[in-house]
Amino acid sequence: xxxxxxxxxxxxxxxxxxxxxxxxxxxxxxxxxxxxxxxxxxxxxxxxxxxxxxxxxxxxxxxxxxxxxxxxxxxxxxxxxxxxxxxxxxxxxxxxxxxxxxxxxxxxxxxxxxxxxxxxxxxxxxxxxxxxxxxxxxxxxxxxxxxxxxxxxxxxxxxxxxxxxxxxxxxxxxxxxxxxxxxxxxxxxxxxxxxxxxxxxxxxxxxxxxxxxxxxxxxxxxxxxxxxxxxxxxxxxxxxxxxxxxxxxxxxxxxxxxxxxxxxxxxxxxxxxxxxxxxxxxxxx
Amino acid sequence: xxxxxxxxxxxxxxxxxxxxxxxxxxxxxxxxxxxxxxxxxxxxxxxxxxxxxxxxxxxxxxxxxxxxxxxxxxxxxxxxxxxxxxxxxxxxxxxxxxxxxxxxxxxxxxxxxxxxxxxxxxxxxxxxxxxxxxxxxxxxxxxxxxxxxxxxxxxxxxxxxxxxxxxxxxxxxxxxxxxxxxxxxxxxxxxxxxxxxxxxxxxxxxxxxxxxxxxxxxxxxxxxxxxxxx
Numbered sequence: 058x059x060x061x062x063x064x065x066x067x068x069x070x071x072x073x074x075x076x077x078x079x080x081x082x083x084x085x086x087x088x089x090x091x092x093x094x095x096x097x098x099x100x101x102x103x104x105x106x107x108x109x110x111x112x113x114x115x116x117x118x119x120x121x122x123x124x125x126x127x128x129x130x131x132x133x134x135x136x137x138x139x140x141x142x143x144x145x146x147x148x149x150x151x152x153x154x155x156x157x158x159x160x161x162x163x164x165x166x167x168x169x170x171x172x173x174x175x176x177x178x179x180x181x182x183x184x185x186x187x188x189x190x191x192x193x194x195x196x197x198x199x200x201x202x203x204x205x206x207x208x209x210x211x212x213x214x215x216x217x218x219x220x221x222x223x224x225x226x227x228x229x230x231x232x233x234x235x236x237x238x239x240x241x242x243x244x245x246x247x248x249x250x251x252x253x254x255x256x257x258x259x260x261x262x263x264x265x266x267x268x269x270x271x272x273x274x275x276x277x278x279x280x281x282x283x284x285x286x287x288x289x290x291x292x293x294x295x296x297x298x299x300x301x302x303x304x305x306x307x308x309x310x311x312x313x314x315x316x317x318x319x320x321x322x323x324x325x326x327x328x329x330x331x332x333x334x335x336x337x338x339x340x341x342x
Numbered sequence: 343x344x345x346x347x348x349x350x351x352x353x354x355x356x357x358x359x360x361x362x363x364x365x366x367x368x369x370x371x372x373x374x375x376x377x378x379x380x381x382x383x384x385x386x387x388x389x390x391x392x393x394x395x396x397x398x399x400x401x402x403x404x405x406x407x408x409x410x411x412x413x414x415x416x417x418x419x420x421x422x423x424x425x426x427x428x429x430x431x432x433x434x435x436x437x438x439x440x441x442x443x444x445x446x447x448x449x450x451x452x453x454x455x456x457x458x459x460x461x462x463x464x465x466x467x468x469x470x471x472x473x474x475x476x477x478x479x480x481x482x483x484x485x486x487x488x489x490x491x492x493x494x495x496x497x498x499x500x501x502x503x504x505x506x507x508x509x510x511x512x513x514x515x516x517x518x519x520x521x522x523x524x525x526x527x528x529x530x531x532x533x534x535x536x537x538x539x540x541x542x543x544x545x546x547x548x549x550x551x552x553x554x555x556x557x558x559x560x561x562x563x564x565x566x567x568x569x570x571x572x
Contacts, residue, residue, distance in 0.1 A: 265418070
């Protein structure tokens with residue numbers, strides 16, 4: 058094992074330029090992928106924020122006793138899709154209207170009777186914030202006899218659904234393309250390192266080194282380069298994010314878990330790239 | 343030790359490199375494989391260290407047979423052989439000592455055992471004083487001595503040499519041949535491919551196999567007929 062470590066270290070020391078070049082190449086291809094990841098992440102977060110406003114509102118018939126509504130609200134809370142239920146009384150509705158709709162303040166001020174109905178506002182759990190579930194829940198709310206009308210902004214929710222689908226499809230296709238490019242570039246870089254040491258590999262085999270022995274330093278080297286490249290890519294992504302966040306738009310950065318996952322991905326890419334390159338080389342000579 | 347039985351080797355592009363070749367190098371022998379370039383000498387050596395397998399026939403080397411040996415066993419065979427080439431094949435970025443030690447390290451030898459063994463073979467080839475020099479600082483003859491030391495460090499049963507003097511001047515050639523004779527005298531078999539007939543003539547007692555166009559045309563240990571070497 059110590060010999061493998063030494064050989065790996067030697068490989069870096071003997072070909073510092075090529076090693077630096079591989080790490081840089083890996084770093085930049087992962088950086089591009091990381092930038093794309095940031096864009097995808099922020100689009101998803103934004104859609105999530107917007108989706109939080111998906112709400113099904115059931116208007117309660119005038120004169121319905123409060124206890125009936127309260128009991129019904131508890132039932133609705135028990136729906137598996139439902140995150141929260143709020144009961145807004147007629148008085149609260151008026152107070153809210155006065156507060157939120159300042160331009161109509163005069164009208165609300167001069168009222169003799171409250172024209173606004175009480176309502177039950179239903180918030181859906183994150184995975185259910187889509188048109189199908191909203192319609193489903195609206196239909197169920199309609200079945201309560203005290204419910205007058207149910208609204209959930211159908212057009213708006215349907216548009217949100219469409220946006221989400223497009224974002225997911227584009228993310229998948231573009232992400233896969235970027236990942237593929239990164240894999241090819243990293244594979245080529247590592248192949249260069251293998252070819253550069255073809256003579257050494259031939260000599261190792263002549264003096265009786267097993268394939269596993271020949272392979273081990275390359276795998277470790279690939280892993281190290283991948284992790285180093287991943288680290289550099291993370292740094293570059295962080296720099297890019299910091300610039301965008303302070304000068305362009307507020308944006309979110311990867312969570313530590315996501316960042317660690319990215320670095321691990323770099324390491325795995327380096328390891329796999331090396332395994333494939335060395336394996337192919339060993340089969341061909 | 344090394345036994346070729348009716349060996350044919352075809353290459354898809356260039357055709358037959360060896361045809362129905364049979365010869366037997368005995369334990370502890372000194373054998374020459376001669377012939378013009380392209381006669382099949384290098385191919386025969388490659389089959390011996392299992393860099394290639396015969397298209398038909400069998401090569402037996404130190405208990406390993408090409409018809410049975412698996413890919414995993416090849417490194418084990420190589421550790422029992424010492425191999426030397428015309429172009430030395432040293433690692434340019436390691437010293438003479440490191441080049442020799444490398445052959446022991448890859449076999450997983452204990453570190454404490456490596457140093458003394460490396461110095462012993464470097465002394466044997468007369469290069470103990472240049473152990474810390476890099477190949478580019480050594481003459482051709484010296485580089486070949488390092489390569490021979492590397493081949494010897496695993497105590498091989500046979501030393502394979504493919505035109506070991508091909509890149510050397512006459513003086514260095516004599517030195518290398520003498521070294522190979524000394525190695526043979528201490529019990530290691532030597533199979534040397536060469537087209538240098540002066541070397542061959544200087545050792546009339548050696549086993550001689552001559553190849554022409556991939557066929558054996560003379561074998562001093564068989565009653566091979568009249569087509570003797572010139």
